[in-house]
Amino acid sequence: MNYAELKKEQIRGWHTWNVRSVLSHVHMLDGFALNLAFKEYREGHYLKETLVGRFPDEYRRVPSEVAIPGVHAFDDSYTEMSFTWCDMEIRVESAVEADELVLLVTPLKTQIHPPMLVLESGFLFGRDGYVRKNRNELNGYGSEREYRVFTTGKEMIDRNIPVQTAVLSVCLDGPVAFSTGKARSFQEVCVIIEAKKAAHREKTEEYGSMREMYEAMESALSWDTVYDANNDRVVSPVSRLWSITSGGYVLFCWDNFFAGYMASFGNRALAYSNLREILNEQTVDGFVPNFAYATGQKSADRSQPPVGSRMLLETYKRLGETWIIEEMFDGLLQWNRWFAKHRMNKSGALAWGSERIPVLFGNQWETTGVHDTYGAALESGLDNSPMYDDVPFNKETNRLELEDVGLTGLYIMDCAALIDLAQIIGRTEVLPELKERHDKACAGLEGLWDNEFGFYCNKRTDTGAFSHRISPTNFYALFAPSVSDARKARISAHYYAPQEFYGEWMLPAIARNDPAFNDQEYWRGRVWAPLNFLTWLALKNAGMDEERHDLAEKSYHLFMKEWSEHRHVHENYNAITGEGCDSGNSDKFYHWGALLCVIAMEDGIE
Secondary structure, three states, X not given: OOHHHHHHXXXXXXXXXXXXXOOEEEEOOOOEEEEEEEEOOOOOOEXXXXXXXXXXXXXXXXXXXXXXXXXXXXXXXXXXXXXEXXXXXXXXXXXXXXXXXXXXXXXXXXXXXXXXXEEEEEEOOOOOEEEEEEOOEEEEEEOOOEEEEEEOOOEOOOOOOOXXXXXXXEEOOOOEEEEEOOOOOHHHHHHHHHHHHHXXXXXXXXXXXXXXXXXXXXXXXXXXXXXXXXXXXXXXXXXXXXXXXXXXXXXXXXXXXXXXXXXXOOOHHHHHHXXXXXXXXXXXXXXXXXXXXXOOOEOOOOOOOOOHHHHHHHHHHHHOOOHXXXXXXXXXXXXXXXXHHHHEOOOOOEOXXXXXXXXXXXXXXXXXXXXXXXXXXXXXXXXXXXXXXXXXXXXXXXXXXXXXXXHHHHHHHHHHHHHXXXXXXXXXXXXXXXXXXXXXXXXXXXXXXXXXXXXXXXXXXXXXXXXXXXXXXXXXXXXXXXXXXXXXXXXXHHXXXXXXXXXXXXXXXXXXXXXXXXXXXXXXXXXOHHHHHHHHHHHHHOOOHHHHHXXXXXXXXXXXXXXXXXXXXXXXXXXXXXXXXXXXXXXXXXXXXXXXXXXXXXXXXX
């Protein structure tokens, strides 16, 4: 097996991979798409595209839908999505059987005048094809095959709807079914839907008390997964809202490595495609960039936290295939070497940075983020973290004047993971250099121990002063194998300190006693799933089981609050109230929020 062969297996059949709408189903052979749209007759609004987490636009009179994601099987065998819009509530279910698609649209609440349900069709991704309507049948003619689409609904004609091709339009005064391949009765479609729904539920029962956690993670990844036609690849960007404002997709470095690992719980192909494709964005200089947009923009000045090797190792532990390690190893090794060359100080500790490059696109991420403190902070992934407020940027080294516990701990983790991966595939020739860099970083970390404060702390390289603006990244020191039991006890005291991290909703991205905590804005005090996840891994590495189990419990309850209330998987959460919806800077369906589920599942929460 290799990645090219895996893609051939993956990119076929029916999927929800049209980035523009979660109610669009595409057959990948020809890009033949069936898109569900709706027209209401109180004010005449038309809902052409449905997305999860869209924020209301107060400057437009067009009402926004509120999409409520349901189950989405990794293989698209069964999906469920509900939404409210214009005082209506509608549920859409899909199932795939023998390469044919069935859809069941159920109005749960409608206006006095029934809405129109429109099944639009066409060929995506620039593929050749055309569509015709033959009475109550829709026919699609692609370059590879023909498609027949049928409905059980009553035809409803409105020539003012904004469509540009043949459609099936029906009155949604009751449940309506669609089927491809051959005409099926409403009852036949319901039988298929229920069978696929039951089969998926049976599959997820293996997770026992963690079934809901698994389904939430599966739903978040699956609904956020799209097809990138320019590069002929399947990827899981952080959310569709980010993707459609970035030309079709946006890949972030550590986000997509996390997505690859999360997918390994239920979809081997999706796991490998996410791991492989973010590494494929590697620059000629050797680092995996902060971001890569469909518009062609790529952060050429900075990388992001080096979690790729560890996520590949964790995926291998789950799936047990070595070929993906063999394909990715050299790229990950080159990235590790780049960090040592460009971000490691003489002491062995590392600092975040931003390389000198021409400004290529002139967007905010470059004009405010090149060769300065903000650019280096962006490399940390903790964009506006108070830890980097007022820290000078050294234009000679292209680094912050701050040796960073978080980066140093992650680099130690990266070296250790690469050592394990090298041994798995027999690349013993690189072990000495990896061990040397691992040990040098460990030595550098020792210089960041503040004995008076009892914690590993960031340290200014221009003044030699420790910084006590602490965050969960300070716990990453526990990735080092040399942390003594005495020091672990003092570190534990910081974990349990209510004035710093401990509380009902945790871990805050900056200590509770920090002046920026009450901002509760982005990385200034909110809870972020990747910080919890990496801290959990560090606690596990250090054998601090009590703290690890406690963090798993806290992560479980934090996630379930918003999932139970809104079925949201948030980008970040309020560390005071546990809410996610209180901030416009918290995407409501951002897949890395499901790392909270991973913590719970891996820890065995009952």
